[in-house]
């Protein structure tokens with residue numbers, strides 16, 4: 001492949017040494033350790049996307065009037081690079097690219113051409129390839145875009161910055177998979193019809209944090225949001241989609257429709273479930289049904305899915321009126337099988353029959 005790079009390269013003058021890197025990557029946790037470089041690109045009305053740079057990771061100098069700081073025009077993506085026997089790979093980066101374009105459209109921001117998005121991500125993976133962990137860790141990539149015009153008037157910004165940063169992360173579940181406990185928020189909702197629920201924007205997270213704090217206070221790991229109209233239908237977690245496994249080999253998941261983030265993990269799991277002979281139903285599923293089906297045994301398993309945790313079993317559900325357990329409160333059998341298949345594909349250990357895995361040429 002001989003695409004010429006649209007990015008100028010200014011290597012970090014003093015990158016971490018191999019020893020420093022090894023220490024930093026020993027127990028990285030999530031989103032705390034960062035690689036040496038970043039990719040930055042600027043958009044103006046006049047020039048479009050231009051000035052792509054690969055350079056040392058450093059703070060931005062932001063004017064106090066930059067519109068992102070006031071009106072929150074900001075979107076992002078989350079994806080991972082894995083070290084496999086075939087080299088360093090990305091999982092379905094085209095899907096992140098197209099979702100970023102949809103998020104941009106919803107937030108009145110300029111789209112990044114999909115090939116440019118992928119190129120930017122690959123530039124960073126290439127320059128910081130030594131930061132992709134061995135074993136069950138991965139390099140979490142965070143492309144994001146924000147409004148950078150200095151202007152307090154209310155209208156879409158006329159300038160944007162796109163950036164990609166990277167963070168080596170360990171396995172989400174250390175020492176084996178444990179089912180998580182979720183809190184069902186009765187009061188707070190995440191997204192309303194016509195709102196920004198399907199866009200991956202920081203604002204959705206800002207408004208979910210108070211509910212997450214409520215979950216933590218109630219001894220739960222995550223929040224489950226119900227719909228904003230009837231407070232009845234299950235939507236998703238703060239940053240993960242949710243799937244229900246029934247006793248008749250059916251997998252149920254709430255339908256996309258503007259208030260749910262179209263997860264790439266969700267989409268991949270639905271494909272794998274169909275291939276495994278499961279019946280897949282994208283349909284509204286209420287909290288009442290969830291509770292009754294868990295109690296009757298019709299519901300066998302529930303899991304959350306998203307790039308960070310990949311697939312996480314849900315063992316216990318708490319709400320203001322009480323709590324109920326799902327299955328044996330542990331990691332379910334179907335959950336484990338679907339996860340093994342997906343993780344196997346991502347790590348080059350299971351045949352990739354869908355062309356989901358893309359090797360980064362180093």
Ligand SMILES: *Cc1c(COP(=O)(O)O)cnc(C)c1O
Nearest residue numbers: 239240241261263264265306307
């Ligand atoms: C990113 C995200 C997901 C998961 O999407 P993946 O593409 O699977 O990582 C689910 N819900 C929300 C709200 C998200 O922001």
